[in-house]
Amino acid sequence: MTERTPMTAIADMVILNGRVRTMDDSQEVAEAVAVSGNRILAVGSNAEISSLAGPSTRHIDARGGTVMPGFNEAHMHIxxxxxxxxxxxxxxxxxxxxxxxxxxxxxxxxxxxxxxxxxxxxxxxxxxxxxxxxxxxxxxxxxxxxxxxxxxxxxxxxxxxxxxxxxxxxxxxxxxxxxxxxxxxxxxxxxxxxxxxxxxxxxxxxxxxxxxxxxxTGGEPEAVTAAERARDIAILKNGLSYCASLGITSFQNMDGNLYQLEMLEEIDKTDGLPVRVRMPFHMKNFMPLSDLTDKAVAWRARFDSDKLRCNFVKLFMDGVTEGETAAFVDDYAHKPGWKGEPLFSAEHFGQVAVEANRLGLPIAVHAIGDGAVRLVLDGYQASIDANGPRDNRNRIEHIEVVHPDDIARFATTGTVASMQPTHPPGSAGLPLEPYLTFIGRGRWPYAFAWKTLVDAGAKIVFATDWPVSPLPPLHCIRDAMTRRLWDDDMPDHRLSLDQTLAAYTKTSAWVEFMEDRKGMLKPGYYADIVVLTGDIATVASEEIANLKVALTICDGRITHKTQSA
Incomplete structure (x- = not known):
């Protein structure tokens, strides 16, 4: 059994008879977990964890299902x-x-x-x-x-x-x-x-x-009545409960405005947030650089708890391929002479990247086309050149196409690949066209190339971009594990199950600078836990989405449970 503190501690809750996937390399599997307050007390065998129970301890029978860290949805819009x-x-x-x-x-x-x-x-x-x-x-x-x-x-x-x-x-x-x-x-x-x-x-x-x-727009509503705000809060509460029902204990919300932050803050102060939330400051191309100091830094100081944080900057570099607004290095295959237009010039984005990182603000940039991806990597390199090597944990969101010349740059610049297994055409019910025709066959091997990036040394986090794609993490994990090739000579971009689960748990915690307290089931870490109705390691990849979430625990509090849990 791993260490626990103190030796005489009595657990508030024990989860027994599980297939515990800790995501902790020092103790990868176990049978049971003990929780005290909002922290993991111990991880070990059924006998070891049962010995920590007292008269008032709540017992949860996992019935052979997977017990693992709660899912961390790395990119969504709540x-x-x-x-x-x-x-x-x-x-x-x-x-x-x-x-x-x-x-x-x-x-x-x-x-x-x-x-x-x-x-x-x-x-x-x-x-x-x-x-x-x-x-x-x-x-x-x-x-x-x-x-x-x-x-x-x-x-x-x-x-x-x-x-x-x-x-x-x-x-x-x-x-x-x-x-x-x-x-x-x-x-x-x-x-x-x-x-x-x-x-x-x-x-x-x-x-x-x-x-x-x-x-x-990164903007705020001009005028909101008390009734409208109450309605919006009720809508958010429903969405947060939906997240909890899917085993999500953390998400990184890519909407960045004060209105949402203040509503989430009110929910946390009244009912308590059932999910940990990280939000950005949204930087648009018309905003002055001074907004990073005047707003982004101020928001970071104001929203700085482990339940609600605002400590990074989000930008858009381009649009989407199907709308012909993504930016590519070479022309669209179906439209000679058109590459798309980036939303920031190289010089402008470089200025934003240098200043944000100087202020200690990580950056996440929506970049779909390989031209947009290259511009972002250029900006991150400019930040390194100006500020020196730092642990920025900057990200690129989506990376639907990466130019082969830029693959190695993810590792050299320390750029995180934030990708969505539900997005490749042919996955999650999406049609193949017009996407495949628009990018052209020559780009197919470098489209949604998450394994290529991982093999080249990039860190990766997974998410759905909800509501762009359905939110259930188990569906997304299934799609990652069952992705089909567009043709027989295409590379297989599937990762192993362990790599896929890490991209939804401990690596997503790492990208938030919270790897010392969540993303693993480990003594002293937050009690953010999901219990599934079956063993994710033994079911066929095609059947992963058929598993159900029996129990979700966030910060030591049960936020969702089925009747049988």
């Missing part, structure tokens, strides 16, 4: 995901008739919604050849505003009345990297690329689009 739980999901819907039936039924069931919103709309929902336009949507519903949103949340499609009410039917300048696609008739055709284009329509929703501010 407010948008929480709102989406109550919106129409078009996940898996194919064809105009099925789309029409789903939207019509949702509209009938929600007669008072000011804006009908359908999430997870495939780019090829109509067919692989035909893109959605306002005219398609008008055929479904023309007298109520309708907005469909792509799974990546970087593209939307609105009907005519929505475009008219938003004041963008005749188009509008929406800034670099954003586009209101215009039709041959001189009017918007309904396709809205990136946040600035979608926001005029999204702001008509029941939440006023407030859930998109932190990720889209």
């Amino acid at each position: 407010f948008g995901g929480s709102v989406a739980l109550g919106e129409l999901s078009l996940f898996g819907v194919k064809g105009f008739d099925a789309l029409s039936q789903a939207v019509t039924a949702y509209a009938a069931a929600n007669p008072h919604l000011p804006l009908l919103v359908g999430q997870s709309t495939d780019y090829t929902i109509l067919s692989e050849e035909e893109r959605v336009t306002r005219h398609h949507l008008d055929r479904i519903i023309s007298d109520r505003p309708l907005l469909l949103v792509a799974p990546d949340r970087h593209t939307g499609w609105a009907n005519t009345i929505a475009l008219h009410m938003a004041g963008i039917l005749e188009g509008r300048d929406v800034g670099v990297g954003n586009e209101i696609v215009m039709g041959e008739d001189g009017l918007a055709n309904g396709e809205l690329r990136e946040t600035n284009a979608m926001r005029p329509v999204a702001s008509m929703s029941v939440t006023g689009g407030r859930e998109g501010l932190g990720v889209g």
Whole structure:
């Protein structure tokens, strides 16, 4: 049995009869875990842990299921995901008739919604050849505003009345990297690329689009009534409970605004957060460099507990491939002459990287195309050159394509690869097209190349980017373990189960600078634990998603349990 302190301590809770995966290299497996307060007291055999129980100790029977550190979702959007739980999901819907039936039924069931919103709309929902336009949507519903949103949340499609009410039917300048696609008739055709284009329509929703501010603009709502704020908090609480039900005990929220931080702070002070939250300051390309000192550093000082922290900077370098807003080194395969436009120049991003790291703020940058990835790596190298070698733990988010010349630079710059096994086309119900055609076959071996990066010495963390992809970690782990090749001569990017679980636990804790107190089941560490209904090490990879979360414990408190737990 591993050491425990003190020797006479009595456990508040013991979990027995488990297949304990500690993620601790010094004691990888065990049978049982003891918890005292909010900390792990001991890990060992059933007999050893049972000896720590007293008359009031709670006994949990894991029944042979996996007991492991709680999942740490390294990239998600809690407010948008929480709102989406109550919106129409078009996940898996194919064809105009099925789309029409789903939207019509949702509209009938929600007669008072000011804006009908359908999430997870495939780019090829109509067919692989035909893109959605306002005219398609008008055929479904023309007298109520309708907005469909792509799974990546970087593209939307609105009907005519929505475009008219938003004041963008005749188009509008929406800034670099954003586009209101215009039709041959001189009017918007309904396709809205990136946040600035979608926001005029999204702001008509029941939440006023407030859930998109932190990720889209880095801004704050102009005015929120007490009733609206109460509604938003209730929505967040529902989302937090959903996270706990999936075995998540920590997440790194990629929305960065004060409104969300203050709501989460209120939840923590009243009910207590059921999940640990890390949030960034969102730096946009129009913000002055002084915002890093005036806001990001101030927020870090204000939100600095192990339940709610704001201690890094998030940026966007590009958009998404399917919307033709990702930035590549070479042209899009289907569109000669177009590489996409980065949202920051190399010089500007370098300035941000140098200053943020100088202030001790790690950086996470959304970069989809290999051109955007290269620009970010260049900025991180500029930070090293200016500030000297530091333990920055800077990250790149998504890395859908990496240029072969840049693979080794992840290790040399200490850049963390933050990737989503649910995102490769063909995974998690996603279609292969138009993605494969847009990037071209020559880029396929370097797309979603997480094993290539790991083999080259990069640290990796996994996540879903919820609500872009379904949130359950077990689904994501299954997708990581069962990823299929796009062709027989493509590299196999699957990692081992241990590597995959580490990317969801101890490495995700490490990237937060919290590896000394969470991410492992180890005496003295936080009691952040998930108990599964079966043994994840012995079930077939295809069956991992069929396991259930029997029990979730965060900070020593049970945040979710099934009736049988």
